[in-house]
Each structure stands twice: as C-alpha cells, then as structure tokens.
Amino acid sequence: MPDSSPSSDRLPTAPDEVKIVIAGGFGVGKTTFVGALSEIPPLVTEEVLTDVGQGTDSLDGISDKTTTTVAMDFGRITFTHPQPMILFLFGTPGQQRFWFMWxxxxxxxxxxxxxxxxxxxxxxFAAINYFEERHIPFVVAVNQFTDGDRYGADEVRDALEIAATVPVLICDARNRHSVLTVAIALVTHALTAATPRPLTRHGAHA
Ligand SMILES: Nc1nc2c(ncn2[C@@H]2O[C@H](COP(=O)(O)OP(=O)(O)O)[C@@H](O)[C@H]2O)c(=O)[nH]1
Ligand SMILES: [Mg+2]
Incomplete structure (x- = not known):
C-alpha cells in the first residue's frame, strides 16, 4: 500500500514526539488550522458564543463566528519520513481572559x-510578545481571509515589528497542504534555532 502520510525532506533530525502550539488573537483561524492539519478528529472545546462575551470578545470583521474555543484545540499528525515523528498540536484559546492557561x-x-x-x-501582537519574552521559537503565519486586506509577509513583519530571524509565511488555515507547510517550517525553525532550554512549569526558561 502506498504511504499516504505527509512527507518532507526538509525535516531535520527531530525527537519522536513533538508538541507545538497554535496561537494568535480571537478569530484568527486557530481552530481551523488544527482541524485542517490533524489526522484525528480534533478535540475542540468550542462553546456557542453567548452574551457573556459581549464587549469582551470583539467580533469586528468576524460577524459570522458563532463558536469560540474555551479551553484548547488538540490535534495530531504522524510523519513517517524522513523519520517517524508525531506532532501534537495545541491551539490556544484566543480571548485575553483565558491567558492564564497559556x-x-x-x-x-x-x-x-x-x-x-x-x-x-x-x-x-500580544501572542508575538508572549513568545518573544519567553524565548520560545515561533513562526508567523499570515492567514489570508478572502474578504480582508491583502497584507503581504513584509507588511505584516513591519506592522508587528517581527525580528528578521523569525520566518513569516502566508497561509490558508483551511488548506491542509498550506498548514502542513507552516508546521514543517516551525519544526525546522525550532530545531535549527539555538538549542532550546527546558521550560519550567511556569513557561519561563530554567
Ligand atoms: N476566508 C477564510 N476564513 C477563515 C480562514 N481561517 C478561518 N476562517 C474562518 O474564520 C472564522 C474564525 O476561525 P476560527 O478557526 O474559529 O478562529 P479561532 O478563534 O482562532 O479558533 C471561522 O468562521 C473560520 O471558518 C481562512 O484562511 N480564510
Ligand atoms: Mg478557536
């Protein structure tokens, strides 16, 4: 039977199991991203948006959004080539009031x-700050909403003052190939960046 698992010759030597986090503000496409990439039905802790979030969760520009992630999204993808590796995907809740979980x-x-x-x-912006401050490697994926302004990678880099060493990619969170490319870029970036120090329980580096 042909091997249908995703493959990439660009993955550097990686541990068997790797955890990555999908972050960003409210409504940027995190749940969509995890759902497009995961080989298992993603565990999604969505709740119907209610009046409780009114005035807190800005629906500006995403008025068709009816659900929100209250805890996290979880998904998994298995690579067999160039070496076996399982990638665990954790999508963060976007709203500021859930940041204590990050x-x-x-x-x-x-x-x-x-x-x-x-x-x-x-x-x-706050998500980028979060990872920068903790020296956690990250890549920025610009999700091109069809009805949005077409920002290019350079404009986003300038607008968010993203360091030249941080990769900025264009993606479509609904497209599996596109999100796979982003995930591989992150693993490559993280594993080729300076050897990461172990995180303490509170996210700070030991
Ligand atoms: N046009 C377009 N819509 C998207 C894209 N990614 C997500 N969406 C839609 O944007 C809304 C918010 O996405 P969601 O994944 O729930 O955002 P989250 O709050 O970051 O988890 C949903 O209605 C998605 O269907 C995209 O790349 N293009
Ligand atoms: Mg979500």
Whole structure:
C-alpha cells in the first residue's frame, strides 16, 4: 500500500514526539488550522458564543463566528519520513481572559505558530510578545481571509515589528497542504534555532 502520510525532506533530525502550539488573537483561524492539519478528529472545546462575551470578545470583521474555543484545540499528525515523528498540536484559546492557561499549554512545546488575521494584524501582537519574552521559537503565519486586506509577509513583519530571524509565511488555515507547510517550517525553525532550554512549569526558561 502506498504511504499516504505527509512527507518532507526538509525535516531535520527531530525527537519522536513533538508538541507545538497554535496561537494568535480571537478569530484568527486557530481552530481551523488544527482541524485542517490533524489526522484525528480534533478535540475542540468550542462553546456557542453567548452574551457573556459581549464587549469582551470583539467580533469586528468576524460577524459570522458563532463558536469560540474555551479551553484548547488538540490535534495530531504522524510523519513517517524522513523519520517517524508525531506532532501534537495545541491551539490556544484566543480571548485575553483565558491567558492564564497559556503557560500550561506551552509547557514542553518546541515552538509556536502565531496566526495573524490580515484584517486585524494587531490582534496577534500580544501572542508575538508572549513568545518573544519567553524565548520560545515561533513562526508567523499570515492567514489570508478572502474578504480582508491583502497584507503581504513584509507588511505584516513591519506592522508587528517581527525580528528578521523569525520566518513569516502566508497561509490558508483551511488548506491542509498550506498548514502542513507552516508546521514543517516551525519544526525546522525550532530545531535549527539555538538549542532550546527546558521550560519550567511556569513557561519561563530554567
Ligand atoms: N476566508 C477564510 N476564513 C477563515 C480562514 N481561517 C478561518 N476562517 C474562518 O474564520 C472564522 C474564525 O476561525 P476560527 O478557526 O474559529 O478562529 P479561532 O478563534 O482562532 O479558533 C471561522 O468562521 C473560520 O471558518 C481562512 O484562511 N480564510
Ligand atoms: Mg478557536
């Protein structure tokens, strides 16, 4: 039977099991990203948006959004080539009021994808700060919403003052090939960056 698992010749030597975090502001496409990439039905802890979030969760530009992630999204993808590796995907809850969970979610992760919504790039600024401050490797994935302004990678890099060493990619969170490319870019970036130091339980480096 042909091997249908994703493959890439670009993956550097990696541990058998790798955890990555999918982060970014509210409504940038994190749940969509995990769902497009996961080989198992993603565990999604979505709740229907209610009045409780009114005034807190800005639906500006995402008025058709009816659910929100209250704990996390979880997915998994298995690589067999160039070596066996299981990638565990953890999507963060986007709303500021759930940020107390981020340190736990990021514990043991080799790095993060920060998704950026082209219509509201500023929504992902706090996520970028979070990973920068903790020296956790990350890549930025610009999610091109069809009805949004078409920001290019350079414009997003300038707008969010992203360091030249951080890869910025264009992606479509609904497209499996596209999100796979982003995930591989993150693993490559994280494993080729300076040897990461182990994280303490609180996300700070030991
Ligand atoms: N046009 C377009 N819509 C998207 C894209 N990614 C996500 N969406 C939609 O944007 C909305 C918010 O996505 P969601 O994954 O729930 O965002 P989250 O809050 O970051 O988890 C949903 O209605 C998605 O279907 C994309 O790349 N293009
Ligand atoms: Mg979500």
């Amino acid at each position: 340190d736990d979610l990021c514990h043991g992760a080799i790095g993060a994808v920060v998704l950026v919504d082209t219509r509201h790039v500023e929504k992902s």
